[in-house]
Amino acid sequence: MNCRVNIDTYRCNSCETCVVICPEVFRMNPALEKAEPISDTATCSESLERAVAMCPEKCIELERV
Amino acid sequence: MALLTWQDKYSVGIKQIDDQHKQLINMINELNDAMLAGKGKEALMPVLTKLANYCVSHFGVEEKLFDTHGYPETADHKDKHNKMTTKVKALIGEVQSGKSTISIEVMNFLKNWLDKHIMETDKKYGPFLNSKGIS
Numbered sequence: 001m002n003c004r005v006n007i008d009t010y011r012c013n014s015c016e017t018c019v020v021i022c023p024e025v026f027r028m029n030p031a032l033e034k035a036e037p038i039s040d041t042a043t044c045s046e047s048l049e050r051a052v053a054m055c056p057e058k059c060i061e062l063e064r065v
Numbered sequence: 066m067a068l069l070t071w072q073d074k075y076s077v078g079i080k081q082i083d084d085q086h087k088q089l090i091n092m093i094n095e096l097n098d099a100m101l102a103g104k105g106k107e108a109l110m111p112v113l114t115k116l117a118n119y120c121v122s123h124f125g126v127e128e129k130l131f132d133t134h135g136y137p138e139t140a141d142h143k144d145k146h147n148k149m150t151t152k153v154k155a156l157i158g159e160v161q162s163g164k165s166t167i168s169i170e171v172m173n174f175l176k177n178w179l180d181k182h183i184m185e186t187d188k189k190y191g192p193f194l195n196s197k198g199i200s
Contacts (some may be wrong), residue, residue, distance in 0.1 A: 018171040
């Protein structure tokens with residue numbers, strides 16, 4: 001199953017928690033210094049859901065597609 | 066639900082030490098629960114303060130056993146303890162300076178402590194101390 005990954009970059013505090021937990025889906029945007037999904041959709045996985053759950057700002061949303 | 070639960074594979078064969086290692090698992094779970102609740106930053110200083118106290122008391126118990134019974138790898142083990150204590154102090158400094166990536170960094174440090182230090186370094190002294198009548 002795939003998910004669309006949405007990040008509210010206004011709320012993202014650049015902590016990199018999502019990048020550490022799920023580097024196959026998230027990366028840091030060097031210009032914005034915010035997290036961003038590597039692609040619009042990603043395979044739903046335990047690490048992806050954990051990254052969403054552990055985000056301190058709760059600014060990542062998954063939409064099943 | 067707890068991230069980690071105590072398993073026999075973590076045991077070094079000495080009850081007092083195992084009981085202290087269970088405290089480390091409790092700290093990992095405490096931080097994990099706080100991060101899931103979006104309160105990782107608030108939980109950091111309490112966890113790190115516990116960890117700093119834990120280093121003093123737990124490492125002290127282990128090192129006293131090493132010295133008393135002449136554990137041959139005492140010097141190397143004490144060096145690892147010193148490095149871990151230095152790292153904990155550095156993490157406390159980073160929290161105090163407001164570094165925002167710290168929750169997951171501390172979590173990974175604690176999990177690495179469990180996986181590497183307890184499962185590899187600490188496991189070495191279990192049979193030696195058991196042979197000296199410590200269990």
